[in-house]
Amino acid sequence: MSAIDWYAVMACFKLGIVLEGTHARAFAGKAPKDIGDLLHATTLALFERAEEFMNGALG
Secondary structure: OOOHHHHHHHHHHHHHHHHHHHHHHHHOOOOOHHHHHHHHHHHHHHHHHHHHHHOOOOO
8 A cells, every 4th residue: 555656646647648549539530629628638637636646745
């Protein structure tokens, strides 16, 4: 349990990568743009949360 923050940061990063894939598809016109924009905003929020975990603000 001492490394839980590390796993939380990794989870945020991995989910962000998946979401950015759909954002890229939307940017290429292969998925709805509004969904791509929403997922991109979600990714940015996940990365901010990961940064908070790294800085010890959460957990």
